[in-house]
Amino acid sequence: MQDISRFEQMRLISDDQGTSRRDFMKYCSALAVLMGMGPAFAPEVAHALTKKKRPSVIYLHCAECTGCTEALLRNVGPFFDELIMETISLDYCETVMASAGDASHDALLKAMNNPEGYICVIEGGIPTKHGGEYGKVGGQTMLQLCSEVASKAMATIAMGSCASFGGVQAAAPNPSGAKGTNEALAHVGVKAINIAGCPPNPANFVGTVVHLLTKGMPKLDQWSRPIMFFGQTVHDKCPRQKHFNKGEFAPSFTSKEAKQGWCLYKLGCKGPYTYNNCPTQLFNQVTWPVQSGSPCIGCSEPGFWDQYTPFFSAIEDGPDKK
Amino acid sequence: MQKHAKRNGNRLIIDPVTRLEGHLKVEVEIENDRVKNAWSSTQLFRGIEMILKGRPPEDAPLFTQRACGVCTNTHALTSIRAIEDALGVTPPPAAQLMRNLILSALLVHDHLVHYYHLHGLDWIDMAAATTADPAKAAKIVSETSGRDADPGEMYIVQKRLKDFVASGQLGFLENAYFLGGNPAYQCSPEENLILSAHYIEGLRIQLKLARAMAIFAGKNPHAQTMIVGGMTCYNAMNPEAVAHFRALWEETLEFVENAMMPDIILMGRRFPEAANYGRTSNFFDFSDFYDTNGKNPYFRSGVLWQNDFNKTDKLDVDQIEEHVARSWYVGDEARKPYDGVTDPKYTSYTDEDKYSWSKAPRYKGEPMETGPLARRAIAYARGEKETKDLMDHVLKEANLRPGQIFSTMGRTISRVVETTMLTRRMKGWIDELDERAKSGDDELCVDWKMKDSAKGVGYCCVTRGGLSHWIRIEDAKIGNFQMVVPSTWNFGPRCKEGKIGPCEESLIGCPVPDPARPVEILRTVHSFDPCIACSVHLVDARGKKIQSVRAL
Numbered sequence: 040m041q042d043i044s045r046f047e048q049m050r051l052i053s054d055d056q057g058t059s060r061r062d063f064m065k066y067c068s069a070l071a072v073l074m075g076m077g078p079a080f081a082p083e084v085a086h087a088l089t090k091k092k093r094p095s096v097i098y099l100h101c102a103e104c105t106g107c108t109e110a111l112l113r114n115v116g117p118f119f120d121e122l123i124m125e126t127i128s129l130d131y132c133e134t135v136m137a138s139a140g141d142a143s144h145d146a147l148l149k150a151m152n153n154p155e156g157y158i159c160v161i162e163g164g165i166p167t168k169h170g171g172e173y174g175k176v177g178g179q180t181m182l183q184l185c186s187e188v189a190s191k192a193m194a195t196i197a198m199g200s201c202a203s204f205g206g207v208q209a210a211a212p213n214p215s216g217a218k219g220t221n222e223a224l225a226h227v228g229v230k231a232i233n234i235a236g237c238p239p240n241p242a243n244f245v246g247t248v249v250h251l252l253t254k255g256m257p258k259l260d261q262w263s264r265p266i267m268f269f270g271q272t273v274h275d276k277c278p279r280q281k282h283f284n285k286g287e288f289a290p291s292f293t294s295k296e297a298k299q300g301w302c303l304y305k306l307g308c309k310g311p312y313t314y315n316n317c318p319t320q321l322f323n324q325v326t327w328p329v330q331s332g333s334p335c336i337g338c339s340e341p342g343f344w345d346q347y348t349p350f351f352s353a354i355e356d357g358p359d360k361k
Numbered sequence: 362m363q364k365h366a367k368r369n370g371n372r373l374i375i376d377p378v379t380r381l382e383g384h385l386k387v388e389v390e391i392e393n394d395r396v397k398n399a400w401s402s403t404q405l406f407r408g409i410e411m412i413l414k415g416r417p418p419e420d421a422p423l424f425t426q427r428a429c430g431v432c433t434n435t436h437a438l439t440s441i442r443a444i445e446d447a448l449g450v451t452p453p454p455a456a457q458l459m460r461n462l463i464l465s466a467l468l469v470h471d472h473l474v475h476y477y478h479l480h481g482l483d484w485i486d487m488a489a490a491t492t493a494d495p496a497k498a499a500k501i502v503s504e505t506s507g508r509d510a511d512p513g514e515m516y517i518v519q520k521r522l523k524d525f526v527a528s529g530q531l532g533f534l535e536n537a538y539f540l541g542g543n544p545a546y547q548c549s550p551e552e553n554l555i556l557s558a559h560y561i562e563g564l565r566i567q568l569k570l571a572r573a574m575a576i577f578a579g580k581n582p583h584a585q586t587m588i589v590g591g592m593t594c595y596n597a598m599n600p601e602a603v604a605h606f607r608a609l610w611e612e613t614l615e616f617v618e619n620a621m622m623p624d625i626i627l628m629g630r631r632f633p634e635a636a637n638y639g640r641t642s643n644f645f646d647f648s649d650f651y652d653t654n655g656k657n658p659y660f661r662s663g664v665l666w667q668n669d670f671n672k673t674d675k676l677d678v679d680q681i682e683e684h685v686a687r688s689w690y691v692g693d694e695a696r697k698p699y700d701g702v703t704d705p706k707y708t709s710y711t712d713e714d715k716y717s718w719s720k721a722p723r724y725k726g727e728p729m730e731t732g733p734l735a736r737r738a739i740a741y742a743r744g745e746k747e748t749k750d751l752m753d754h755v756l757k758e759a760n761l762r763p764g765q766i767f768s769t770m771g772r773t774i775s776r777v778v779e780t781t782m783l784t785r786r787m788k789g790w791i792d793e794l795d796e797r798a799k800s801g802d803d804e805l806c807v808d809w810k811m812k813d814s815a816k817g818v819g820y821c822c823v824t825r826g827g828l829s830h831w832i833r834i835e836d837a838k839i840g841n842f843q844m845v846v847p848s849t850w851n852f853g854p855r856c857k858e859g860k861i862g863p864c865e866e867s868l869i870g871c872p873v874p875d876p877a878r879p880v881e882i883l884r885t886v887h888s889f890d891p892c893i894a895c896s897v898h899l900v901d902a903r904g905k906k907i908q909s910v911r912a913l
Binding site: 291 | 376408468533588806
């Protein structure tokens with residue numbers, strides 16, 4: 040997907056000056072295709088994205104690096120400014136919101152009391168050890184805050200692998216007892232959709248939001264990831280698969296085989312065990328790690344920091360998922 | 362949901378401080394409408410360093426990179442430098458150039474996003490922009506930049522803002538301090554419209570810079586192609602990829618020269634009082650952006666004492682100590698990083714005792730500010746030409762004196778000056794890489810063998826200041842790994858001797874005319890570009906003795 044949309048112009052200029060309208064519909068089609076619906080679903084996507092009342096989103100940050108928010112800033116259909124000005128109402132998000140302290144807390148309360156409800160997005164693992172004292176926002180533990188906000192949400196999205204599965208801070212020995220949303224918030228009945236990845240592809244987040252707005256809950260796999268994005272392994276669509284099939288493996292990063300784009304399996308690629316759409320969706324519209332000569336580290340899989348490491352060694356028998 | 366702490370007598374607590382990376386709480390004591398005392402508290406602990414122990418050293422960059430997704434790439438690169446130092450490995454020239462381009466693009470990206478999207482709403486009144494005359498705004502742009510502004514573009518931005526406000530759903534602007542009018546916001550409606558337009562345009566530019574990084578990095582955030590020994594991105598070692606990077610860089614340069622530069626001059630003029638508060642005392646930073654022979658760094662390390670251009674010094678890394686007396690760790694002894702003992706123990710938040718997860722690093726016993734102001738002040742003091750010319754230009758246009766760079770506004774000016782000079786400098790590295798690609802150079806990495814026992818250090822000039830990673834390799838695994846990060850320097854708490862941290866010091870004397878809307882405090886805190894996730898993993902939660910690593 041290139042920089043096709045001029046959403047703002049679409050809203051300003053009437054349909055007969057059709058260029059920007061066509062651009063907008065083009066990205067609605069792209070989103071529809073991404074969601075596995077086919078281009079005929081585009082009008083419904085367009086309708087969901089131009090509703091007069093924008094759906095409210097509360098975006099919480101826990102034990103994280105803000106890389107998922109940064110990934111969202113990189114989205115192109117819609118662009119981030121279109122997302123927060125014309126598509127959703129980002130009623131709480133500490134990274135971008137104007138207000139701070141009490142004023143931001145008031146904004147949170149207002150959004151939570153919105154009679155039309157809200158979608159809760161959580162970025163980061165939730166520290167649980169010692170009652171969650173390792174992470175606080177506004178005097179509350181992240182565990183308390185997420186429990187209250189997510190349990191009342193219409194839907195909860197775990198943005199990224201930390202929120203999905205605990206992430207890097209949950210790697211052994213997990214000093215802060217960090218957990219993924221569904222594990223940490225099971226006691227309040229939260230069932231989040233996991234948009235896994237470190238960071239996730241922002242298109243997978245936007246596609247999930249659009250799905251919630253048009254068709255409701257997407258179909259999920261055993262790890263609560265939408266099958267429309269996480270239904271195939273990275274290996275299934277990998278452009279280097281032909282080398283894998285012929286047993287053509289690069290023996291080192293300095294080898295002529297590496298330069299010629301041979302398979303990176305023996306250098307540690309976890310693509311065969313990793314469910315994500317990187318090869319088709321790409322990152323930043325230009326490439327993805329394996330295309331750029333780096334073995335897949337399995338960043339959309341639960342526990343990859345422990346189970347898929349060492350990163351630069353092949354797992355001959357496949358990882359042991361716990 | 363409980364209502365949390367707020368004004369308590371003459372105390373004011375801002376928690377969370379928003380528009381930053383991570384979790385920060387700031388408490389101030391107010392007397393006669395000014396801050397009398399301040400406490401900066403980081404509110405999260407993650408423990409990445411102890412997670413690293415026992416793992417293969419070459420995996421460390423992928424772990425440490427997750428310390429921060431905003432200054433993404435920099436922790437990975439710094440870890441790689443530490444390991445390459447330990448192994449005695451030098452990557453090929455083309456890989457060094459790619460790393461310079463990734464790091465410089467990251468700094469420019471990060472400075473831009475901070476300036477407009479994290480810091481911007483401390484200065485920009487987006488609501489006032491809806492009352493501007495778009496034609497007049499376009500005229501101002503044409504007069505103050507190299508752009509021939511189109512009033513239609515200004516009209517479109519304004520229409521979007523009007524629709525947004527009229528929708529009644531204020532979203533990210535809910536409860537903004539400028540809503541309903543606020544005398545602290547001093548730009549005219551037209552100027553606010555220009556700045557709002559650049560806020561939106563900046564969002565589009567930053568994703569192009571991210572794309573530029575991804576060409577060599579494999580993706581952004583979180584590069585994956587930087588490995589010990591070099592780079593893996595053979596697909597990008599060709600003139601087409603370099604040309605793509607160059608095109609994205611050209612768009613960035615145009616924006617930096619014609620939006621950021623005029624905007625900082627405008628802000629300097631409109632907010633002159635912000636050049637009179639926010640002062641700290643001492644500064645340091647490392648060297649970075651070396652040539653392909655490992656010489657002539659574009660950013661040169663140094664120290665500057667007491668806000669005095671005549672008191673510069675060479676940096677001696679052996680003089681760094683870390684204090685924990687006021688941090689949530691057992692004990693109160695100050696130790697050198699290579700001798701540190703850390704034993705986390707959350708007690709409670711109290712201004713009399715321990716109050717932060719951040720340690721308090723000191724250099725020769727003094728708190729030190731690091732980051733763009735430190736780098737530019739040191740370079741300015743040394744008379745480095747590009748810094749001096751750009752800084753003098755901005756100061757003159759904004760009617761400010763050189764001594765006023767030691768302030769909230771000066772920190773922000775330094776950031777834009779650094780962005781501009783670094784963006785211009787990138788051309789040289791692009792040209793060099795282009796020549797190598799055209800000549801058929803395809804050497805991007807070298808082989809290496811892990812040592813059973815070694816130690817190494819990596820330094821990096823990252824967006825927010827000097828970053829260092831220290832590794833000790835034992836039995837070919839990570840025996841100890843330590844990160845000393847910019848936001849620990851800038852946002853750390855008091856030390857054993859009771860000396861306050863730089864952010865805390867900068868807040869003292871800060872005006873608070875309206876405690877319900879403490880925008881002056883936010884301006885000052887944000888001027889450092891807080892990146893708290895970087896400073897919250899500096900501990901070994903089991904309280905083991907952290908063994909020595911030493912600068913080589």
